[in-house]
Amino acid sequence: MVMNSEQDESCLVCRLRYYIDISDRDERLLRKLEENQISIAAKADLNAQDNIDSLFVVKSGWLYSYVDLDETSRQVLRIHYPGDVVGLTDVAMQESFGTVKAATKAVLCPFPKKHLDDIFTQSPRLTALIFSLGMLEQVVLMDRLKIIGRMSAVDRVAHFLLEIHARLKIHAPKDVDGEFDIPLTQEAIGDAIGLTNVSVSNALTQLEFDGYLRCNKRRVTFREMEKLKEKINFKDRYFKIDTKWFPDA
């Protein structure tokens, strides 16, 4: 993605506008979060030490956070897409949980925790939205818990791909319609859903054999998406949230 020098494009504002109207005043609050930006190369770790006390808005690229268990084992916790705020979970803690790695080259906007204050004190409506999106993230984690804890390897991979598709569909609808590029190695996918790269590969072969989808060169193409959703009882969590109870602007 190309930077717009007029700062006319804010992924974050754009993302939030999907859910509620954003007043000019609120928009100014949000743009303050994107005043600075840094670039990061693909496969590089985001060094939290350099940016302690910082949160990040993702302007472009994919990232993911993970924890290492030992030399040979890690768990990928979350995928971060453009418009996401990275590091909110560290807000609560003094030390950071896991590491953030760039899956592609990426541009981030760092901002200090203190800027959350401004939002909390000045815009109850934005606060409610950010809070709700945090809860939505929790729901996604719980879905992940469910698939890792209780589903077969094939179903886990299917669910994971459908989840990504659902998410992209909202925030990059033009690029995504039954197919999308996934800049993750099969090892990273496995680390996200509790499998080895070998099992992921086998699962993809199986899904293709069964006619549900095709995955080639990091491009996923669904063939029978509805049938697949039904088979694994997939629910799209991203589509809408309940904003009726939000404070007025």
Place this chain on the structure above:
Amino acid sequence: MVMNSEQDESCLVCRLRYYIDISDRDERLLRKLEENQISIAAKADLNAQDNIDSLFVVKSGWLYSYVDLDETSRQVLRIHYPGDVVGLTDVAMQESFGTVKAATKAVLCPFPKKHLDDIFTQSPRLTALIFSLGMLEQVVLMDRLKIIGRMSAVDRVAHFLLEIHARLKIHAPKDVDGEFDIPLTQEAIGDAIGLTNVSVSNALTQLEFDGYLRCNKRRVTFREMEKLKEKINFKDRYFKIDTKWFPDA
């Protein structure tokens, strides 16, 4: 737990006070959440339909939320203790995610989503705290993801018990010192960490054999807690949160 007719005891206020000072004004806001209360029998499901649009403060008892995958399989997502707010994750969504079941008989205080408004609009400081505790919950979910995705059955059980101990230690320190009662069947424990009741039983036998702990009649007694924590690299997430950036009262 006995109700105090003077309403002098609020689990929620007490819980939150652990982390920050609560002003009288904020305390009144919080007490509004506990104006009503309902009782629920052990093993009963909390019928969300009856209480749509409602959140609950847990006054006493243990509960847990879960989702069914099919007739034979479910995933337990979260354990709820006194002082917890149940249903926050549903705030974001129009339909509720999973079911809440009482593990013991329990007393809950239902309140409408709208009351969150009052907090968001009137107390940025409480808002920041509630937000942070939400993030803390996410961290706990990510820990769970890690153990389910990447740890052996024995280590999962050990981690799960240590997590509960850490949580109780903060909110019921008198009752908990290296041992505690756990009102969960082995089946429920298994459903929380992706195992069968059989594997949980075997894991407990193994942990006892190795001298780490003893579990009898739903009472857990640690023998070598520090050694166990080290063995599985356990981190206590509940101990403290970063409140430095919070807005002032």
Place this chain on the structure above:
DNA sequence: CGATATCTTGATTATGCTCAACGACAGTGG
């Protein structure tokens, strides 16, 4: 073009699941 990372496939192994039987225990009603 060479070097490395990633993906595929097959053989073998291990971990945890399923199924089943039994024992301990709590709650119930006669």
Place this chain on the structure above:
DNA sequence: CCACTGTCGTTGAGCATAATCAAGATATCG
């Protein structure tokens, strides 16, 4: 008070799924 019932926990035998190990094929990147 006691048989009856159902829930819960334990144990063992056999099985299934995914992990490990390894080799080769393909893709990516400088």
